[in-house]
Amino acid sequence: MFYSTTELIEKIMLGEDSMIEFKREMPHRDSLADEIAAFANDEGGVILIGVDDYSEIVGLELQELNKIENTIVEICQDSIEPTVRIFTEKLRLDDKNILKIEVRRSLFVHKTSNGYFIRQGSSKREMTTDQLARLIQSRSQARIIAFDEQLVPNTNKGTLREQFYRQFITEDAAEDVIEDLLLKRSLLVEEGRDIRASVAGVLMCHDTPDDYLYNSFIQAVYYSGTVKDANYQIDAKDFRGPLDQQIIDAFKFVQKHNEVSARKEIGRIDQPQYSMRAVFEAIVNAVVHRDYSKYISKIRLFMFTDRLELYSPGALPNTVTIEKLPYSQATRNELLARLLSEITLDDDVEKQVQRRHFLERRGEGVGIILNESEQLSGKTPIYELFNEELCLTIFAAKYLQ
Numbered sequence: 001m002f003y004s005t006t007e008l009i010e011k012i013m014l015g016e017d018s019m020i021e022f023k024r025e026m027p028h029r030d031s032l033a034d035e036i037a038a039f040a041n042d043e044g045g046v047i048l049i050g051v052d053d054y055s056e057i058v059g060l061e062l063q064e065l066n067k068i069e070n071t072i073v074e075i076c077q078d079s080i081e082p083t084v085r086i087f088t089e090k091l092r093l094d095d096k097n098i099l100k101i102e103v104r105r106s107l108f109v110h111k112t113s114n115g116y117f118i119r120q121g122s123s124k125r126e127m128t129t130d131q132l133a134r135l136i137q138s139r140s141q142a143r144i145i146a147f148d149e150q151l152v153p154n155t156n157k158g159t160l161r162e163q164f165y166r167q168f169i170t171e172d173a174a175e176d177v178i179e180d181l182l183l184k185r186s187l188l189v190e191e192g193r194d195i196r197a198s199v200a201g202v203l204m205c206h207d208t209p210d211d212y213l214y215n216s217f218i219q220a221v222y223y224s225g226t227v228k229d230a231n232y233q234i235d236a237k238d239f240r241g242p243l244d245q246q247i248i249d250a251f252k253f254v255q256k257h258n259e260v261s262a263r264k265e266i267g268r269i270d271q272p273q274y275s276m277r278a279v280f281e282a283i284v285n286a287v288v289h290r291d292y293s294k295y296i297s298k299i300r301l302f303m304f305t306d307r308l309e310l311y312s313p314g315a316l317p318n319t320v321t322i323e324k325l326p327y328s329q330a331t332r333n334e335l336l337a338r339l340l341s342e343i344t345l346d347d348d349v350e351k352q353v354q355r356r357h358f359l360e361r362r363g364e365g366v367g368i369i370l371n372e373s374e375q376l377s378g379k380t381p382i383y384e385l386f387n388e389e390l391c392l393t394i395f396a397a398k399y400l401q
Contacts, residue, residue, distance in 0.1 A: 016122035024052040033079040037110040038117035038124035039103035050098030059096025082295030105153040148333040151189040151196035164205040215298040261399040273396040275372035286312035
């Protein structure tokens with residue numbers, strides 16, 4: 001936004017409007033948080049620090065410039081909920097230093113300690129109840145339209161990587177029809193005259209989805225003890241690729257640390273700590289059913305010597321309860337489920353999980369997790385809800401020796 005120096009200087013000369021805000025110096029943290037949230041809740045915009053209200057470039061000292069930039073990053077992370085992604089740039093105009101903060105239109109509705117703000121003309125305004133309700137509806141947080149089919153701001157057709165989206169369209173499709181095919185699959189979405197990537201499109205067809213959808217990755221940690229303690233952390237990985245690759249990476253992480261014991265009586269009996277079929281079902285369920293509008297956390301997988309814990313952001317969908325989980329088949333992200341049901345597994349994983357595709361959609365997943373895990377360990381896995389986060393605990397089988 002205003003990428004050339006000439007364009008930026010022309011905008012400064014014209015003064016503030018709904019897309020640009022001037023600050024002579026670093027304002028109070030709460031005030032700047034309100035300004036950033038207002039732009040994110042609207043169509044985005046630019047804040048220039050080092051320019052006064054009269055369009056005069058007053059500049060900043062270099063040391064001050066660096067300090068302000070660090071403070072702004074902290075404000076976006078700590079004073080705005082959910083976190084706002086910004087882009088900062090240090091510029092020299094008229095031999096003076098200024099800081100450019102670009103805030104893009106957000107997929108979410110953002111709140112500061114002072115409330116919900118939106119940009120109106122050349123200033124921010126606190127939203128009325130009606131404005132807030134309309135904004136929440138338009139950004140689908142009221143679930144009027146499935147979240148995974150919503151457009152992701154600041155994306156385009158090029159956001160989707162060909163090596164990933166090709167598996168969802170006809171192999172021999174001509175180049176001139178690819179866009180239409182991606183639109184039909186809802187991997188792309190029309191916004192007026194523009195084409196944007198959908199949430200599902202970014203999650204399935206981009207190298208690092210969390211570049212656009214914050215925290216849309218799996219974090220895995222293995223501890224040698226029974227508590228979360230950095231002193232006992234043996235292995236830790238963040239898996240950030242397309243969702244199908246995240247599932248495979250997390251699956252292989254558990255497989256790597258899934259200890260096998262043996263007993264020699266009549267022949268050799270091998271017994272793993274966990275059923276990899278159950279683990280695969282659990283990871284797929286966490287990915288498919290997580291609430292991707294919950295911006296503050298990622299899927300977290302913890303392995304201990306006696307159990308595995310898997311956390312997925314979001315409360316249970318619709319009228320599903322913990323008690324009904326084994327008998328329910330409610331899908332929060334229908335488009336993601338459909339896409340994952342089309343991707344075939346490689347032969348090694350297929351053999352271990354006894355299925356051909358990532359998702360079979362027969363409603364057997366929770367039953368497999370409960371039954372196969374209980375057969376190994378003698379303990380039934382436990383589902384629990386903690387602050388709109390679903391946690392599954394699978395207990396490790398004891399050694400045969």
